[in-house]
Amino acid sequence: MPLRLPEQVRIVEVSPRDGLQNEKAIVSTADKITLIDALSETGLTHIEVSSFVDPRWIPPLADAREVFQGIRRKRGVVYSALIPNVKGYERSIEANIDEAVIFMSSSETHNLKNINKRIDETFPVLREVAEKALADGKTVRAYVSTVFGCPYEGPVAPEKVREIVLELVDMGVREISLGDTVGLANPQQVMRVMEFLAERVDLGVFALHFHDTRGTALANALAGLMAGVTTFDSSLGGLGGCPYAPGASGNVATDDLVYMLEEMGVSTGVDLNRVVEASRFMQAVLGRELPSRYLKSRLSACEV
Ligand code: HMG
Numbered sequence: 387m388p389l390r391l392p393e394q395v396r397i398v399e400v401s402p403r404d405g406l407q408n409e410k411a412i413v414s415t416a417d418k419i420t421l422i423d424a425l426s427e428t429g430l431t432h433i434e435v436s437s438f439v440d441p442r443w444i445p446p447l448a449d450a451r452e453v454f455q456g457i458r459r460k461r462g463v464v465y466s467a468l469i470p471n472v473k474g475y476e477r478s479i480e481a482n483i484d485e486a487v488i489f490m491s492s493s494e495t496h497n498l499k500n501i502n503k504r505i506d507e508t509f510p511v512l513r514e515v516a517e518k519a520l521a522d523g524k525t526v527r528a529y530v531s532t533v534f535g536c537p538y539e540g541p542v543a544p545e546k547v548r549e550i551v552l553e554l555v556d557m558g559v560r561e562i563s564l565g566d567t568v569g570l571a572n573p574q575q576v577m578r579v580m581e582f583l584a585e586r587v588d589l590g591v592f593a594l595h596f597h598d599t600r601g602t603a604l605a606n607a608l609a610g611l612m613a614g615v616t617t618f619d620s621s622l623g624g625l626g627g628c629p630y631a632p633g634a635s636g637n638v639a640t641d642d643l644v645y646m647l648e649e650m651g652v653s654t655g656v657d658l659n660r661v662v663e664a665s666r667f668m669q670a671v672l673g674r675e676l677p678s679r680y681l682k683s684r685l686s687a688c689e690v
């Protein structure tokens with residue numbers, strides 16, 4: 387019996403932000419700009435360019451403004467950035483972002499370690515950013531991290547996730563990406579969490595953001611797809627990770643996700659050959675192989 391799948395899926399490319407924030411080697415501003423310009427030519431419609439967090443917390447993305455100033459913007463592509471507070475928002479406005487991405491965690495300890503606040507203290511900070519962005523005519527996206535488990539606290543109650551989601555919806559966010567920050571999720575859990583959230587929130591609001599720490603990211607994406615989600619975050623070559631979440635490794639690879647979806651007849655609008663070219667470029671920049679399995683297959687003799 388064939389799987390019941392949507393005809394089309396939207397991919398949010400997070401490699402310039404999630405991918406590079408965790409890299410030991412500092413990638414030059416020029417190489418970041420080359421990467422983003424290459425991504426703009428793949429057919430991707432949403433690229434998370436950088437973040438305007440405190441650069442002392444995330445040194446690899448300290449050049450967010452210069453990166454935004456250097457990229458060639460393609461019509462129809464949304465260029466977004468992570469914003470933790472009004473100070474970050476003001477910096478991002480100078481860089482002319484298209485979309486503000488606010489973020490928080492569904493577990494207290496990760497929230498504290500990552501953004502130095504309790505969950506209840508975070509809401510007014512994010513609300514102020516959202517209000518300013520909406521007043522300036524920007525769209526707002528949000529992340530909820532550790533939805534499927536926290537590296538410090540273990541399991542996270544779906545009720546807690548829903549409480550945060552409802553607050554974010556009330557702030558006027560366009561989309562909420564649910565993060566499996568350290569790759570703990572399994573497909574059954576993804577189905578259950580989405581079913582639970584769908585009781586109160588339209589599924590069209592959600593994106594899913596899977597890290598592949600334990601090799602379950604593609605399976606989780608498929609479960610999300612079957613649950614009715616049609617937006618997925620992924621990262622070129624499988625780059626990625628949060629420095630404030632021990633054990634976090636790369637996101638599901640854009641290369642692998644696009645391959646799986648297109649082979650199943652689900653349209654992504656993304657040119658896989660161009661994604662592979664950009665992944666090859668990043669392998670050369672970083673001087674190591676990237677985790678994407680599809681990329682490895684293209685680089686080895688088994689290419690067909
Ligand atoms: P704080 O120290 O509590 O901030 O950090 P503060 O408001 O008390 O200010 C302290 C100092 O920082 C002040 O400067 C501020 O001006 C400055 P001082 O007076 O000491 O010279 N400051 C800033 N400077 C530049 N830009 C700013 C900014 N804000 C304050 N925006 C803060 C709080 C949130 C800023 C800090 O904790 C931070 O930057 N955290 C970011 C951590 C981060 O980026 N983590 C990775 C992204 S999240 C992730 O990867 C998960 C995700 O992928 C989804 C998933 O996988 O689940 C999204």
Ligand code: MG
Binds near residue numbers: 565567597626
């Ligand atoms: Mg992430």
